[in-house]
Amino acid sequence: MEILEMNYINFRNLEDRNIQFSSRFNLFFGKNGQGKTSILEAIYFSATGKSFRTSKNIELIKYNKEKMGSYISYRDLVSEKTLSVKIDKKHKEYKYNGKKTPFDEFYGKVNIVTFIPEDIELIVGSPSFRRGFFDGEIAQSNFEYFKSLKDYNKLLKIRNKYLKEKNIKDEMFLIYEEEFIKLAAKVILKRIEYVKNISIILNLNYRKLFDNKKELNLKYESFLGEIKGSTLLNLEERIKLKIQELKYQELRYGYSLVGPQRDDFKFLLNGKEAKSYSSQGEKKSIIFSLKLSEIDMVIKEKRETPVFLIDDISSYFDSIRKESIINYLKKRELQVFISSTTDLNIESKNFRIDKGEIQDGHYECK
Ligand SMILES: Nc1ncnc2c1ncn2[C@@H]1O[C@H](COP(=O)(O)OP(=O)(O)OP(=O)(O)O)[C@@H](O)[C@H]1O
Numbered sequence: 001m002e003i004l005e006m007n008y009i010n011f012r013n014l015e016d017r018n019i020q021f022s023s024r025f026n027l028f029f030g031k032n033g034q035g036k037t038s039i040l041e042a043i044y045f046s047a048t049g050k051s052f053r054t055s056k057n058i059e060l061i062k063y064n065k066e067k068m069g070s071y072i073s074y075r076d077l078v079s080e081k082t083l084s085v086k087i088d089k090k091h092k093e094y095k096y097n098g099k100k101t102p103f104d105e106f107y108g109k110v111n112i113v114t115f116i117p118e119d120i121e122l123i124v125g126s127p128s129f130r131r132g133f134f135d136g137e138i139a140q141s142n143f144e145y146f147k148s149l150k151d152y153n154k155l156l157k158i159r160n161k162y163l164k165e166k167n168i169k170d171e172m173f174l175i176y177e178e179e180f181i182k183l184a185a186k187v188i189l190k191r192i193e194y195v196k197n198i199s200i201i202l203n204l205n206y207r208k209l210f211d212n213k214k215e216l217n218l219k220y221e222s223f224l225g226e227i228k229g230s231t232l233l234n235l236e237e238r239i240k241l242k243i244q245e246l247k248y249q250e251l252r253y254g255y256s257l258v259g260p261q262r263d264d265f266k267f268l269l270n271g272k273e274a275k276s277y278s279s280q281g282e283k284k285s286i287i288f289s290l291k292l293s294e295i296d297m298v299i300k301e302k303r304e305t306p307v308f309l310i311d312d313i314s315s316y317f318d319s320i321r322k323e324s325i326i327n328y329l330k331k332r333e334l335q336v337f338i339s340s341t342t343d344l345n346i347e348s349k350n351f352r353i354d355k356g357e358i359q360d361g362h363y364e365c366k
Contacts, residue, residue: 001076001111001304002335006046008070010062012038013356021335025348028339028358035356036339037116040309043337046070047110047307049085049094049103053118057087074110077304083109104150108140111298111306115291117316122290123274123283127264134265137294138194141301145190152183156256164254177243180259185235187260188222192230194297195220195265201296206289209324214270216286223262284316288325295334307335314342 007018013035028036037053041060044052051060061068067088074081083106086093094106121129139146159180162173199218206216220227224238239258243250246257267274267286274286291308298306308329313322326346329336338344351360 001307002074003043003047003110003307004073004075004080006043006070006072008042008046008068010065010068011042011045011070012060012062014038014042014062015357017358019351019358019360021337022349023335025329025346026335026337026351027344027346027348028337028351028353029341030339030353031341034353035358036341036353037311038356039351039353039358040114040116040311040337040339042070043072043307044112044114044309046072046083046085047074047112048108049092049106052114052116057092058089061087061089072110076110081109104146108143108146111140111302111304112309113291113294113298113306114309114311115288116309116311119287119291120283122287123267123278128261130265131261131263134191134194137297138190141298142190145187148183148186148190152180152187152260155180155183156259156261160255163250163256166251166254168251181236181239181243184239184259185232188224188227188235188263189230189232191260191263192220192227197300198290198293198297201293202289205292205296206286209289209292209328210285210321211282216289217268217271218290219266219268221264221266222260223258281318281321285321288317292328295332305334307337310336310338312340313338313344314340 002023003021005018005020007016008014009016028039030036041051041053044050045060051057054060067086069084069086071082071084074083081097082095084095084098085106092103094101094103096106096109122133135145135149139149155176158176159173162168162170162176167173195218202218203216206214224235224242227235227238230238242258250257267278269278269282269286272278274283278286295306295308298304313325317325322344326344330346338348349360351358
């Protein structure tokens, strides 16, 4: 998959422009605070309708402007297509090949993997941050999961309302609960499968790029306890039993104590939890390996190569790790967008960013 060009109007601090991209490396080079992250965010936003920095789209609109718009053309395995988004303070409009499209159908058309410094939160941050990330990843290449998760979240809200009102004898509650259990089991099973598959690739990538003497593992921790080898049916059974077990606590707290919203993902380096035991350099390397593994997973699930966005590579990695990453990327057939404050010694289409203004052309990165 390849993004061919992009247009944007009133996107953060960027001067409006049309940009043609290279199918391999695109390097955005500039000093701090000039708009390097914003241009990567504009690419991500145009392709997915979401930002990797904020959940409030309104923040993307340039200060003192009323609306913002973006457009990309891209090529997948089949043909060339376009996506566009318009937002103002009240409305959002998504278009696919010029036709209005609901967000659910817009999202997932272009596969993008991002690496941003804030990703370290995947190790040190909250379980909900990790769940959000992995759910997004699975949903990106699995529409059924996207639907199940959306429906599950709706039912979770409804269930919590009933629990809060202590209204669990209501006939509707029982009907909702049956569906709640089914969807909870589906979501958990898909997550287990995903973790199992990505874990193998993750370990290989970590060893290949950063340290071949260590073993990296990703583990799914469920509120159900040990769930290795589970099937959909026995997950449903176990959730039912757990609901029985926690019935009184759920009524006391007034919200669900069962379900995938209670689960977490853990990174283990040589069997020890990375959050508590790994160095900063190791944590960054784990996350980078995770992102490379995501690329491999998208290729496996969709047979389509995703686009890779890497923000601020120069200040994030030391020179040895940076070289290892660049050498690896050179060998992969990927379209890569990188922002950096220093030269990376790669053959790339270069863009210089200065106060939101982007100029292209080859130049010396100094
Ligand atoms: N909605 C907006 N409208 C106008 N300017 C904005 C908006 N949102 C953020 N900015 C400004 O855009 C500038 C560029 O931010 P950005 O994060 O893209 O910089 P950067 O080049 O990645 O910097 P760094 O290397 O320090 O991370 C900042 O000065 C920021 O205050």
